[in-house]
Amino acid sequence: MTINDNHSQTKLTTAAGAPVGDNHNSMTAGPRGPILLQDVWLIEKLAHFDREVIPERRMHAKGSAAYGTFTVTNDITQYTRAKLFSEVGKQTPMFARFSTVAGERGAADAERDIRGFALKFYTEEGNWDLVGNNTPVFFFRDPLHFPDLNHAVKRDPRTNMRSATNNWDFWTSLPEALHQITIVMSDRGIPKTYRHMHGFGSHTYSMINANNERVWVKFHFRSEQGIENLTDEQATELVGTDRESHQRDLLDSIDNGNFPKWKMYIQVMTEEQALNMPYNPFDLTKVWYKDEFPLIEVGEFELNRNPDNYFAEVEQAAFTPAAIVPGIGFSPDKMLQARLFSYGDAQRYRLGVNHHQIPVNAPKCPFHSFHRDGAMRVDGNHGSRTSYEPNSFGQWNHQPDFKEPPLKVYGDAAHWEFREDDDDYFTQPGKLFRLMSPEQQAVLFGNTARNLGDAPNEIKYRHILHCYKADPAYGEGVANALAIPMSDVLETAK
Ligand code: HEM
Numbered sequence: 001m002t003i004n005d006n007h008s009q010t011k012l013t014t015a016a017g018a019p020v021g022d023n024h025n026s027m028t029a030g031p032r033g034p035i036l037l038q039d040v041w042l043i044e045k046l047a048h049f050d051r052e053v054i055p056e057r058r059m060h061a062k063g064s065a066a067y068g069t070f071t072v073t074n075d076i077t078q079y080t081r082a083k084l085f086s087e088v089g090k091q092t093p094m095f096a097r098f099s100t101v102a103g104e105r106g107a108a109d110a111e112r113d114i115r116g117f118a119l120k121f122y123t124e125e126g127n128w129d130l131v132g133n134n135t136p137v138f139f140f141r142d143p144l145h146f147p148d149l150n151h152a153v154k155r156d157p158r159t160n161m162r163s164a165t166n167n168w169d170f171w172t173s174l175p176e177a178l179h180q181i182t183i184v185m186s187d188r189g190i191p192k193t194y195r196h197m198h199g200f201g202s203h204t205y206s207m208i209n210a211n212n213e214r215v216w217v218k219f220h221f222r223s224e225q226g227i228e229n230l231t232d233e234q235a236t237e238l239v240g241t242d243r244e245s246h247q248r249d250l251l252d253s254i255d256n257g258n259f260p261k262w263k264m265y266i267q268v269m270t271e272e273q274a275l276n277m278p279y280n281p282f283d284l285t286k287v288w289y290k291d292e293f294p295l296i297e298v299g300e301f302e303l304n305r306n307p308d309n310y311f312a313e314v315e316q317a318a319f320t321p322a323a324i325v326p327g328i329g330f331s332p333d334k335m336l337q338a339r340l341f342s343y344g345d346a347q348r349y350r351l352g353v354n355h356h357q358i359p360v361n362a363p364k365c366p367f368h369s370f371h372r373d374g375a376m377r378v379d380g381n382h383g384s385r386t387s388y389e390p391n392s393f394g395q396w397n398h399q400p401d402f403k404e405p406p407l408k409v410y411g412d413a414a415h416w417e418f419r420e421d422d423d424d425y426f427t428q429p430g431k432l433f434r435l436m437s438p439e440q441q442a443v444l445f446g447n448t449a450r451n452l453g454d455a456p457n458e459i460k461y462r463h464i465l466h467c468y469k470a471d472p473a474y475g476e477g478v479a480n481a482l483a484i485p486m487s488d489v490l491e492t493a494k
Pocket residue numbers: 056057058059060063097098099115116117118131132133138142143144146200201202203317318319335336338339342343346347350
């Protein structure tokens with residue numbers, strides 16, 4: 001059954017298909033009289049309008065998206081049996097949505113914030129969603145903190161304004177956040193456009209090859225446009241003249257045939273190596289060093305088609321880390337584990353239980369998904385087909401060939417903190433700081449000081465101390481930018 005909205009027709013009808021006789025004058029009792037309830041077109045038009053808004057994404061609400069093509073450029077079949085990687089030259093259609101995180105749907109684009117980097121690959125074995133960011137790490141590594149992060153960076157419950165105090169109080173209460181804070185406060189904290197930033201899967205995922213052998217992987221996407229950023233000053237000026245600078249740039253580039261591209265790489269760690277790592281390889285606040293785990297080229301994606309309708313295709317897009325395909329799997333990363341639940345749950349609320357049927361979300365390969373009924377089921381609902389399994393009619397057969405190899409897990413059930421030897425919050429941010437040029441370090445100090453704004457001194461001191469632990473020059477630089485004597489900070493910390 002298809003819905004026949006005839007786009008070549010220009011004559012207005014009601015939703016039920018009847019001609020609308022007058023779309024300019026409501027039906028009234030006399031030319032100056034009140035409106036009659038029997039003006040059903042007026043009632044239908046207002047009633048539909050009243051329901052046009054759907055909940056925005058709780059975070060990553062403001063975004064821009066485009067369709068494109070992924071092409072394999074290097075053979076990684078030794079690691080994965082995923083068909084999208086099966087041969088060099090193979091192409092897979094895809095959809096990408098980039099976003100800011102803290103701002104609402106109408107927020108300005110050029111804000112200091114993480115950028116979302118969500119990819120949907122329409123593979124022949126189902127959709128694979130890689131829902132990443134433009135940073136390789138995150139603020140923390142236990143998902144219980146996630147709702148609090150959002151409460152802290154979004155609007156204050158009383159003032160309805162963003163609050164530097166809430167934001168930095170929370171961040172600095174979690175020393176493991178320093179790595180991510182350092183990236184967000186660095187010169188990369190405001191990408192010039194969505195085209196000029198790298199992307200990361202961030203979590204550790206797994207790959208499983210044709211022999212059913214597992215390796216751990218991290219995904220990287222490197223912008224072929226290069227990295228370009230805005231300073232705080234440039235961003236302030238830009239936001240004053242154009243609140244949609246990222247949307248405009250992506251839309252115009254693609255409309256003008258200037259198709260942005262990213263190269264995909266993976267880092268690979270064997271299960272054996274993971275057991276012997278000096279830090280937890282499933283800790284989302286840490287990177288794997290590239291000299292130990294070099295980037296292996298996989299392919300390239302190009303974005304080459306803008307959506308025709310923002311609401312239908314971008315607002316209603318649903319990405320979830322739970323959408324994987326055979327040959328790609330999860331890992332014990334606690335954050336990833338919680339995300340496997342949270343996205344589908346949010347989308348069942350935001351878009352409805354049948355959101356998989358929305359064209360941008362539907363697989364492009366044949367699928368046969370068992371679920372029935374629910375609000376807004378519009379595809380015929382499997383007609384008269386058997387609705388249970390097991391059954392005697394050969395229907396709804398599961399596919400044991402696609403089961404993953406067993407994963408050894410161990411341990412006593414408890415609310416575990418990370419192990420003691422995982423409590424090194426400062427080595428990696430320190431290394432990152434030392435990789436920066438003196439100019440970049442100066443930018444980091446200035447951005448941090450401006451961003452800390454009117455947060456109380458106690459919070460500023462806490463942050464300076466964390467920076468100092470990562471590298472004394474980092475702490476001193478931020479302290480100077482805030483006109484706070486480092487000696488005071490060290491004294492208070494005693
Ligand atoms: C969006 C939850 C961490 C990247 C969302 C949404 C939820 C969510 C509920 C809205 C989904 C929707 O309405 O469609 C969580 C939870 C996290 C977490 C519970 C941690 C426990 C992360 C991390 C990343 C990330 C670590 C990146 C590595 C994104 C992106 C979107 C998003 C890119 C927007 C997707 C789109 O474009 O539609 N998150 N998130 N999130 N999240 Fe997370």
